[in-house]
Amino acid sequence: MNILGISCFYHDAAACLMKDGIVVAAAEEERFTRKKHDTSFPINAVNYCLKEGGIVINQVNYIGFYEKPLLKFERLLSQHLEMFPLSFWSFYNALPSWLNEKLRVPSVIRKKLKYKGDVLFIEHHLAHAASAFLVSPYEEAAILTVDGVGEWATASYGYGKGSDITLLKELRFPNSVGLLYSTVTAHLGFSVNNSEYKVMGLSPYGKPAYYDNFKKIVNIQEDGSIEFDMDYFDYHYKMTMPSKKFIEEFGPIRNPTDEVTQKHKDIAASLQKITEEILFKMLNHLYKETKMKNLCMAGGVALNSVANGKITKNTPFKDVWIQPAASDAGTSLGAAAYVHNTIIGNKRKYVMKSAYLGPSFSMGYIKNFLDNNKIAYKTFKSDEALVKMTARLIYENHVVGWFQGRMEWGPRALGARSILSNAANTKMKDILNLKVKHREHFRPFAPVVSKEDVYDYFEIDKDEEPFMLFVYPFREDKRKLVPSVVHVDGTGRLQTTSKEENPLYYGVIKEFEKLSGVPILINTSFNIRGEPIVCTPENAYKCMMGTGIDYLVMEKFLIKREDNPKDMWDSEKIARD
Amino acid sequence: MHHKLYKQNIVHGIYMLKKVLNAIKSVLEPISKVIANVINFILLAIVYFIGVGMVSLAMKLFGKHFLELKKQNKAMENKGVSHESNWQEHTVTKQPLEQYYRTF
Known part of the structure; x- marks a missing residue:
């Protein structure tokens, strides 16, 4: 049985092929087009996967897509309905791509791939969860997914047993750890969805002198759930992320060519501290709910390797497995794995021990x-x-x-x-x-x-x-x-x-x-x-x-x-x- | 001999026609892009201000909100610690196959 997983149209487009439950090929589209974080339909990645798998498109039994587009569109419309008339430019920039391709995913897939089979749609955070748990070495594990935003969810937790995944609760937009990190990334003069790891690397140079400032704008509950004061953010209706109030609180946005000062380092350190606090509270709450010693994680925030290295010291979890492609590229693998193992009901037989899934050359x-x-x-x-x-x-x-x-x-x-x-x-x-x-x-x-x-x-x-x-x-x-x-x-x-x-x-x-x-x-x-x-x-x-x-x-x-x-x-x- | 000349003339004519058409295209293409952008802007503005706008204003009259923003602001205003969890119930388990054909 051949399952092709696809993620695209937002960032990090990718494709993954599963043959009889084994991941035989996976690659991000950017590697072929040479366009970083390429969002376009991953035709090159798909072609590579099919070639590596020795099959043609009409031998694919199902295609798994990494999100529910209409649910995501509902969230987008809700933003514009709530923020009317302030969100016009955001609407003007976003809507054409929705009308051209994002709302027509089945027909886009069929046209670009000449595919006549079935396309199945998996919720975004479920695809993240599957990308971690279903290829992990665990028979059962707690699961946490944290990213910017999928359809509505910005974080979700649950557990996996055998070939099944159950997600229990979610945090919803606009309260998002990923978007908080991205907002600060933008404020520090780095590119969003690209350079968050630079802010992480900057943090050890600073002291968390702005921790209390962050506590003003993020209300953190003991269970790790968060609420933002949205007066400090613009991302729910604008193309920019930090608002005027954020700038008043943390200082002007750094120009990318300006020097990185101690103030910027302190902001990065404070952000890292508050991110770790939120994550560890989420994880401790997750452990209370599931009592499982194994943990699987995915979502862009799971690439925060500084926080990851402290998980076993700050939570009761003993073993942690994180999907190497934890950002949206990995959801193509998650979609394929979820279709094969959970929806169709096949027993898991693949553990991802190696990330060497792309093309080689003779x-x-x-x-x-x-x-x-x-x-x-x-x-x-x-x-x-x-x-x-x-x-x-x-x-x-x-x-x-x-x-x-x-x-x-x-x-x-x-x-x-x-x-x-x-x-x-x-x-x-x-x-x-x-x-x-x-x-x-x-x-x-x-x-x-x-x-x-x-x-x-x-x-x-x-x-x-x-x-x-x-x-x-x-x-x-x-x-x-x-x-x-x-x-x-x-x-x-x-x-x-x-x-x-x-x-x-x-x-x-x-x-x-x-x-x-x-x-x-x-x-x-x-x-x-x-x-x-x-x-x-x-x-x-x-x-x-x-x-x-x-x-x-x-x-x-x-x-x-x-x-x-x-x-x-x-x-x-x-x-x- | 006449045939050859005739063929050469046709080929030359087609070549010249292509050149002329390409020249016209290079002038009209940027103009058409500008026209397309203007029409897109007008249409999207109509959809936004009339479509989205009317629904938004009507719903706000009934007190309906599409994003939970005021709750956060109010909690912050009170400066107290809200003991309410912000995790929302959203149980996701395996569904029948037909559910996965849906894009929502």
Whole structure:
């Protein structure tokens, strides 16, 4: 049985294919169109999924769509009816896309895919819940989903047992943790639905001096439910988010080109504190209601890895599993899983142990690309040679683009489309920023560590963290060994890997350990600033040649940037945030 | 010989016609976009101010609200701690297959 899940038209369009209960392919549309957070119908992602699954569209039994469009439209209309006549410009901007495609989803799907079968609609937060629970390792678990907003719900909780999910209660628009975080993101001069993680990374530099200010605008109950004073927000009727009253309270909106001051850092710290307070109260309430030790989470707010790393310390939950594509892209997987397991009633048999669900490229394909474009390269004779050479290049403080196997699913680079460099070099953060990433100075780089060494380096209560969704403190005595991946508060958003999960990636780490004594590398996403993570060999080569990446290891091929001067270009000229 | 000349003339004529039509298109296209935007604006403004506006004003006369805003503001105004949970009942369990064909 083949189930195709689709999410699109809001942000992070994606597709996922489930064959007989196994996720065989999943990808975000942005990777193909090179348009970050692409909202359009994910035709490229769908085509990839079908190709990877070895099927054509008329072999798809059901398509699962990630929300109920008419319910969402009801909420949108309610906003305009409530806020008339202030919401005209928002109405003018939104309505055409609703009339053109969002209200005509079944016919859009049938036309674009030439599909004649059935389309099933799953409520948005249910799709989030399914994306976490139905592919988790748990037979039963409590479930919490928290995001900006779906149809009406901004958060919901319940539980899963076997192949069934029951959601019990929800928080409704306009009271939304996700929208609060986005409002502050906008106020701090960063882009909404794109840069919330930057605010999270900024927070350790500040003190929660504005905590009481936030308490004025957010009323938090003991059960974690919240009420906003909507006088401080504009998002329910305007294209902007913080209102004049918010600006009076927290100061003027930061221009993106202005310096980030201590005040901004303090606002970020206060926001993080209040977000964690809300989340932990929600989770403690959820535990009281379900008494389950396992927890599954999804929704955009579940990407707040700083909060995630504190869950087991602040709640009774013992084990936590979060969908790697926790934002809206993951709802395509959730929709497919819900159709297969819950609606049709099939027993679950798939656990998501790996996020490597995207396209891979054969040696033949890559060789043709290199030869046709007259690119100078060398070929490794064996995996051993590849691993040894890559480790040596990293040890010698080169920046290495790493392109291996199937592309990752979700926003994190996890050793398939990564940039790797020397975490032990105190200057490597500056080198990476100067040569390649051009990021804000306050943003940390993330570590990848071999699974068996994680306890030596981190204060962590489990031995694996494959999806880079949790932040943990480094052990104090180890911080000076890997200065380039230790954040200002002594933490790191780690990824663990093992020989079974990713043999080459693991091999490079172990070889690097032989040279340096440290089994940790910097792992950052392989992309030009402002672009999605690379997908194809063409993207990877173009990224290397447009930045300061020194070497590209693409399957068994080694390409040196300096050997190909004809293809050099400056990506900063087109980069945008 | 005449045939060849005749064919060449036709091909040349078609080529020139294409050039002229493309030139006209390049002038008319931006104008048509402006006209489309103006018409869209007028139509959406009519829908908003008459359609949405009339319903909104009528419902407000009956005291109906579409978003729960005043409740929050009132709670904040009182500056007390409201002990009421804001979680709302919304039980979602497995439904019969037909329910999932609905977009609402």
